[in-house]
Amino acid sequence: MAIFFIIVWTIWKERNLRTFGNSSTSIKDLKDLVLLRLGWWISGWADDFPYSLSDISRNPDCLLWNGCGKTGVSHPMSQIPISWCPPDINCIKWNVDTSVNPLESSSAIGGVLRNHRGNFLCLFSSPIPFMEINCAEILDIHRAIKITLSSNIYKNSKIILESDSSNAMLWSNSEVGGPWNLSFHLNFIRNARLKNLNINIVHKGRNANFVADSLAKQGLHRQSEFIAWL
Template sequence: MAVFFQKVWAAAFFVIIWTVWKERNHRIFRESSSSFEDLHDLILLRLGWWIRGWDVGFPYSPTEIQRNPHCLKGNVDERMARSAISKPSYMPWSPPMHGVLKWNVDASVMELSASSAVGGILRDHQGKFMCLFSSPIPFIEINCAEILAIHRAISISINSEITKQSTLLLESDSANAVMWCNSEYGGPWNMNHQLNFIRHARRIVLNISIIHKGRSSNFVADSLAKQGSHRRSEFIAWM
């Protein structure tokens, strides 16, 4: 186990250097910047993805590492680490019912760099990643960006035979966006096209429910949205 944690800290060095280098390039060539908190979260999430790729049976997921970095200390008792992760200050991702696929989507709007982005991840009832996307969008108000995140997940779902024939659940941390998508009218005037598309898909095309869920259960989608602000084009991957 000591060798494993030595490997973790060696990897952390390269993840930090890589993240700082990418941030430097964004600031110089794209005139965009991330906050210290965003960089901190991104480093931990990337490190978690590296650890998962090693397939060594480490008991914490990338998002758990992001929420509680103390689990990376080899001298921390596992029960204490789990207890810290399980504080009621957040709600962990909950799986959908058997046979249901769940989208978690989010949006990011950075005022300083005048950039916006959306992100989302699709998982099955076992938590298996099926699809994810991370995409820059025009700089817009946050509620509009949240609508675009829902719109993108639904567009992907309609264009895939896997999701088009499935029962879907979509969670967003924007109460306003969810309310507008589930109603037959209302919402920002400049989002009429997207809202009508979502409403039509919800009523006729897809078997989908759109619900509001707090950001605390949406860490992966939140991270994908923040990463999208640094992309030139959309990243989408099916697992």
């Protein structure tokens, strides 16, 4: 029943986007968005549901789970890996990702902050100027750090930040290098890493970044930044 309402809600919001925003979302992105929203809803009422948001996206058959550790189809739970790994109990974790659409010359960033239980603490999704994807990932890391520094609750926490761009990770962790036109952002990141935050910036594949990836894709259709503290 939840799936029905989420699909109807998603179609209604897409209708408004096309009617009033002069924009549209691809069928694939709409499907991903339905699965993402369903995962969020499930996390609110089914604490014993054994699958993550990325599991639902990669294998929607897991939604046939019957409460006994099996999906009801020929996909045992052990064959569906849990891609997102929670941080240690004394840490919080940012996952950030970037989406670039060269056909429309648009780029966007997105990120999600979670604790060791997997609870969402903060979400952001924002359009940015069109640029190369590794450069966009620098803006993504910069935005997550800036949001963290604005929070009196989390800025003193031990933080892990995962990006699927190895180049952006290397530039952020080095003292020099990186795109010259992003030197301001890189210097901000480096200064925060060395002086202001207890943060570890690491590379992680996109399969562990499903929520951030979906938020970045949503950002392609936004006119301004969306940010929510949860």
